C-alpha cells in the first residue's frame with residue numbers, strides 16, 4: 217500500500233532534523249552500524265506507532281538498517297511532524313500519518329500498519345496492540361511480540377493480561393531503568409517547559425505552577441518548574457508520593473484547593489478528568505492549562521468546551537475558553553501532550569537511551585519470542601545494564617569497580 221503523508225516535498229527539512237538527531241544519539245548510531253552487519257530483523261515486518269518526530273524516525277532507520285520492513289504511524293494526532301514523515305518515505309519506509317489527523321484518520325492510519333501482518337509491534341500508548349486484538353485477530357499468529365514505550369500503554373497491557381486477553385508477549389520498555397529514570401523524569405521535565413515556554417513566551421519565575429501527579433514525569437516537571445523560579449504545588453492521590461513531594465520542598469494539596477492558586481497547570485497522571493468543570497470555575501483569569509500525560513483526558517476538554525460561553529485562538533497552539541464568570545482559561549495544544557503537540561518532544565540524548573532499549577528489546581523478541589512463557593515481560597536486566605554501561609562511556613565518565621574483597625563482603629551472610 218502507498219504511504220499516506222501530507223507532502224513528500226517536505227522531505228529535505230525532515231532529513232535535516234533526523235541527521236541532527238543521529239549526531240546526538242551515540243547508542244543508536246552504534247546499533248545502526250551493528251545491525252547493518254548482523255541484520256537481526258531480516259525478513260521481519262515491524263509496525264510502529266510512536267510520536268512521529270525526528271528521534272522516532274531515526275529509530276525506524278536503525279531497525280530498517282537491521283533488515284526490518286518498516287510500517288510506521290504516529291501515536292497522537294498532534295505529535296506527527298509532516299517533514300519527518302516525508303523524509304522517511306523518501307528513504308523508502310512506508311508511513312501512514314499526518315499532523316492534525318481527525319480521530320477517523322488516526323484510526324485508519326493505525327489500521328494501515330496492522331493490515332500488512334506485522335511480526336513485531338512497537339507501540340506507544342497501546343493503540344496498535346488494542347486494535348490488533350479487536351480488528352486483526354486473524355493476523356495475531358504472525359506476531360512474535362511487541363514493545364510498549366509508555367506508562368499508560370503498560371497500564372492498558374496489564375489490564376488486558378489480567379483479563380487473559382493478551383495474546384502475544386509484550387516487553388515493558390517503560391519499566392527499564394534506563395527508560396523511565398531518564399526519559400520520564402529528565403526528558404519530560406525539560407521538554408514540557410520547552411513546549412510551554414516557546415508556545416506562551418511568558419515568564420515562569422515568581423508564578424505558581426500546579427503539577428498534577430508526582431510520578432516519574434511529575435517529579436521532572438516540578439523540578440524544572442522550581443529551577444525556572446516558580447512556586448510549585450503538587451496534587452497527588454498516593455500518600456507516599458505526596459510525602460516525597462513535601463520532602464522535595466513542594467506544597468501539596470487537592471486540586472480543588474490548588475485550582476484557585478495556579479498560574480500554570482500541568483497534568484501528568486495517566487488518569488481521567490484530573491481537572492474538571494468545578495475546578496475551571498475556581499481558576500484565575502488567564503490561567504494556562506496543559507497536559508503531559510499520554511491521553512488528552514486529564515483536562516476535561518469536553519466539559520470545558522461545553523461550559524465555555526466563547527472560545528477563540530489566542531496565539532498559535534493556544535485556545536482561550538471564556539467562562540460565564542468572565543474569566544478566560546488558556547489551553548495549550550488542545551490538552552494533548554504539550555511537549556510534543558507544542559514542541560519537539562524529549563531531548564535527543566534522552567531518546568537515545570529509550571530507543572536503544574526499544575531496538576534491543578525488539579531484537580530480543582526475534583531471538584527469544586518463541587520460548588517466552590509470560591505475556592508481559594520486563595526488559596532483560598543485561599539489556600538495561602548494557603545501555604547504561606555504553607551511555608556512561610559515551611558521556612566520558614568512569615566509575616569504581618568492586619574489588620574481590622568488597623564483592624565477598626557484599627555477598628556474605630556473616631556480616
Ligand SMILES: NC(=O)c1ccc[n+]([C@@H]2O[C@H](COP(=O)([O-])OP(=O)(O)OC[C@H]3O[C@@H](n4cnc5c(N)ncnc54)[C@H](O)[C@@H]3O)[C@@H](O)[C@H]2O)c1
Pocket residue numbers: 366367368369396399400404428429430431432433434451452453454457484485486487488490508509510511553554555562
Ligand atoms: N509527555 C511525555 O513525553 C511523556 C513521557 C513519559 C510518560 N508520559 C505519560 O505521562 C503519564 C504519567 O507517567 P509517569 O511515568 O509519571 O507515571 P507514574 O505512574 O510514575 O506517575 C503517575 C502519578 O500520578 C498520580 N495520580 C494518578 N491519578 C491522579 C489524580 N487523579 N490526581 C493526582 N495524581 C494522580 C499517581 O499516584 C502517580 O504518582 C502517563 O500517561 C505516561 O504515559 C508522557
